[in-house]
Amino acid sequence: MAGIARGTGPKVSVKRQNAGSGQQSIENEILRGIPTSELDVLLPKMEISAFPARAVLTEAAKPIENCYFLNGGVVSIIHVMTDGRSIEVGLTGSEGFIGLSVIVGCEISLVRSVVQIAATGHRISVENLKSVLQTCPVLERNLHRYSQELSIQTIQIAACNRLHSVDKQLSRWLLMTQDRVGKSSFPLTQDFISHMLGTRRASVSVAASALQKRGLITYTRGQVTIQNRSGLEQASCECYGEINKLLEAWGKVLQLQT
Numbered sequence: 001m002a003g004i005a006r007g008t009g010p011k012v013s014v015k016r017q018n019a020g021s022g023q024q025s026i027e028n029e030i031l032r033g034i035p036t037s038e039l040d041v042l043l044p045k046m047e048i049s050a051f052p053a054r055a056v057l058t059e060a061a062k063p064i065e066n067c068y069f070l071n072g073g074v075v076s077i078i079h080v081m082t083d084g085r086s087i088e089v090g091l092t093g094s095e096g097f098i099g100l101s102v103i104v105g106c107e108i109s110l111v112r113s114v115v116q117i118a119a120t121g122h123r124i125s126v127e128n129l130k131s132v133l134q135t136c137p138v139l140e141r142n143l144h145r146y147s148q149e150l151s152i153q154t155i156q157i158a159a160c161n162r163l164h165s166v167d168k169q170l171s172r173w174l175l176m177t178q179d180r181v182g183k184s185s186f187p188l189t190q191d192f193i194s195h196m197l198g199t200r201r202a203s204v205s206v207a208a209s210a211l212q213k214r215g216l217i218t219y220t221r222g223q224v225t226i227q228n229r230s231g232l233e234q235a236s237c238e239c240y241g242e243i244n245k246l247l248e249a250w251g252k253v254l255q256l257q258t
């Protein structure tokens, strides 16, 4: 299966310059976790941007020009094979950051990052990020911590992609997406989810129909609605619960460090 074509997504539009007043609503958890003194350094270096669905924020094996702190929405983190096939290996939203390899000195992206659910967020150039990291130790620490959180998720999803059935993967994916968008209804095309799960569109259609027949979701005209959250959790493979359990354990480790 061919992956999402390079450069075909909508362009990210910069809505307005953040003047660093601190008045802009910040929903990103990494930014909310740094002291005001660091935020005051960071905000003038960033721009508020709109991220439409299918926008490509980073491209695999290409230089990273900008990094992103999302205030919401969902971005798929996708591994691209040399033959062009691709598969999702992680999801991120307001809890995370896009462009992680920059914090360890690598400015070539390992992954393609594609917006699944439109959002707004903060965009910062690589040069600006590198300049502020030197004076923002809490930000740098939090980015490293998020890197570990993303690794926890990525390891589990790698196994999930190989070992679990499409309907269980789809259930897991829907739960993870709902966690990030904070509502039970969100846009979703079967074509897109087939790319994410690395499976045929027909398989996704069968899986979505099965979940719908069980009363767990409804799916009409590119909009999915989760009707029975607890039922969907039971329908999911172990991966959804395992990721949350591991992240919770990691959070307890961090509490002991601070």
Ligand SMILES: [Zn+2]
Pocket (backbone or CB within 6 Å): 159, 160, 161, 164, 168, 169, 172, 237, 238, 239, 240
């Ligand atoms: Zn799984």
